[in-house]
Amino acid sequence: MLKHRVITAAVGIPFLVLAIWFGDPWFSILIAVAALAGIYEFCRMADFDKREPLLYLGLLWTLALVLSPHYLNLDIFKLAITTVIVLSLICLLFRPSRDKAFRDWAWTLVGAFYVGWMLGYWLSLRSLLDGRNWVYLAMFTTFANDTGAFFVGRAKGKHKLIPVISPSKTWEGAIGGLVCAILAAIVIATVLKLISVRLGSPFIFEYWQITLMGFLVGLFAQLGDLVESLLKRNMGVKESGILLPGHGGILDRFDSLIFVGVVVYYYVMWVV
DSSP, X not given: OHHHHHXXXXXXXXXXXXXXXXXXXXXXXXXXXXXXXXXXXXHHHTTOOTTOHHHHHHHHXXXXXXXXXXXXXXXXXXXXXXXXXXXXXXXXXXXXOOTTHHHHHHHHHHHIIIIIIHHHHHHHHHTSTTHHHHHHHHHHHHHHHHHHHHHHHHHHOOSEEETTTEEXXXXXXXXXXXXXXXXXXXXXXXXXXXHHHHTTOOOXXXXXXXXXXXXXXXXXXXXXXXXXXXXXXXXXXXXXXXXXXXXXXXXHHHHHHHHHHHHHHXXXXXXX
């Protein structure tokens, strides 16, 4: 598994770095594709049939939500969401089986907001002043948290964190992830600051802000991971998919990023 994780990271990270660097449309395309793959996995975990019309409306719904930061007019956003709601409700009238009609509709709605709306904050973060640096900082601090929690948990983990949700997670791993996130945030911010100075556009921050942000990223990354673990436990599956070798599915890899984008966006807006 570790070998597959390393290979996946070695292939995927260069594309991620370039997409963040060049910004739109590439970064928006990357996040949109991840969101669509994520909602597809979500619906499959909810036991949707491939012929289920709500599955395709869920994809449309998610796309409308994840790209919402690009809407220039609030009325367009409201129209897009309302249209999908109306179409999805009409679809319920023509389903072959109506026993689970509103159950499936509710799962589609929840999944679109859980994946599409939350991941859309990464596009909002990238659009801010110094957004490129903040996205790099937030994402790679999250990866440092995940890596630290994984290795520390394997080496030192003895005390279960929340065994009824995720039996493999430990307090030692959680603390190790938090420490790695804080240290990584400081190192990454310093590197980004040096690069930005050479590019003539200084990345300005205080180190206490970066330290606090590292802690928040580590905390909410782990909470996001636990939420997805609870989701999988409720659905009775071990992994959300098989798209990413060594990780599972898109949701297995992006679960920690779902909360982080929101937290860092508002942290930059309100604190920095």
